[in-house]
Each structure stands twice: as C-alpha cells, then as structure tokens.
Amino acid sequence: RRCNLTACSSKYVLSQMHPMWQGPLAVPGGDRQSPIDIVVRKSVFDSKLKPLETEYDPQTCQQIWNNGYSFLVEYDDTTDKSTLKGGPLQDKFRLCQFHFHWGESNSWGSEHTVDRRLFPAELHLVHWNSDKYSLFEEAVMEDNGLAVIGVFLKVGKRHEGLQKLVDALPAIRHKGSVVDFTRFDPGCLLPTNTDDYWTYHGSLTTPPLTESVTWIVMKQHIEVSHDQLAVFRSLLFTSAEEEVQKSMVNNFRVQQPLRGRTVRSSFT
C-alpha cells in the first residue's frame, strides 16, 4: 500500500513512511525529521564539539527482544550506570537500548547516508537525558530529551563482539519474543575512533517520530561479516501465530528534508 499523498499545510510535512509502518502520515512540526543525507561538504566544523564520553556497564544489560520492526537490546536505566556525555551534549544521558536497521541485500539498509552513500546496516544506541528527566517516556517528548549514536555497518571481517548477539537471534525470530541477555558491553560495537562524528537535531526514525533527538553519527564504520548480517535477515516481522511469515528486512525510514538545518562536524 503506497502512502496516499494529501495536500498538507506548511506546518506538516508528509513523511514517506515505509508502507509496513502504519505510523502517522504527517508529523506535527515536521521540520527536524530523521534520518537525513549528510552532505559532507555542507557540514560545518565546530571546534567546541568535545570527544564523546561513554561509560557502559555490561551488568546493566537485561534482555533482547523482537518488537516487530527491529530487535532491541535493553538496559536497566533506573540508575546512571551506563551513560553518555560530552560530544555536543550539555547533560548526562542514560543508555536505554540499542537496535539496528538493515536491508534485504548488502546494497542498502542504513537510515542515514553520507553524500548519498548507503550502508548495509546502521546501529542506534538510544540514550535519554537523566539530568533533566526521570523517565525515558518523559524525555522522548522533549527537544533535548534523547541522544542517539548512529554507527554504520559495512560487510567485511567478522565482528567478534557482535557474535554473542547474533547467536541470540534465533531465539527471538518472531515478533514479541523476548530472551534474557546479560553482560553485553555495547562499547564493543563502537568504532575505534569515536572523536570524529557529525551531529544535528532530528527525530526518532520510527513512530512516534518525535523531534527530541540529538543525533551523533560516527564517521568511522564498523565491520561485520556477511554471515552475521544474514542472521539479522532471518528475523521475522510477524508473530508465531500469523500464517504468512515476513522476513524482517528493509526496516529503515527514507531520508527526510533537511529544512535548513546545519549538520556540524567534530573534525575537519
């Protein structure tokens, strides 16, 4: 089903939501939507941008589950044990989950692009502002509520740290499946260089698409093997009860208009 385009006022922008997501057609405000294409030569170097400071405690890792459009690894965010600060951020942010977006082939799958270059997949580490809010649900509604680190994945050598996660996927093939998943350090999924990144103000890329995200997109990608990525594609959008099983692929949103925003870079 294609999203039927309706006339929209300047206040609303139609988001070309992927047909599978029954999310809202138009998003209130809609002038800072994500993902975007990062045009490198139009990004502006900002010397005030600091290095990222991540402190992740593997003991806060709790479970891995299939929510019907990606798989999420969830962390205990009731204390400041796994945190992100520095970079473009003024406050301290708590890690609540990470997940991925990927394609049906290695030719596409990422949400952000760099000079229109697509990657086969993209990792998102989702954090919320625990200096200003007490729950993720509160923070997700506020301008400076969330900070998401985006890391591009390329197909190459096998990622040893990712394998523990890949091995858990067959147990959560269907929508709604949850299994315990502990002692996983998400820091092992970050590239070696976390000083070089682009940052801009955007939104969730899935419903409710709220415009509450400070995006931090890493310049350096990580490598995973073809076989590891193939296991992502063995997941299903559908629950065990549904007759027709649909493989979980192409769970990305299309790039959104920049609407005059500036993308800053922490490097020249």
Ligand SMILES: CCc1c(F)c(F)c(S(N)(=O)=O)c(F)c1F
């Ligand atoms: C509502 C939970 C949630 C997501 F499902 C999600 F996909 C993203 S995303 N792709 O923008 O990183 C979030 F930031 C997020 F907070």
Ligand SMILES: [Zn+2]
């Ligand atoms: Zn995401």
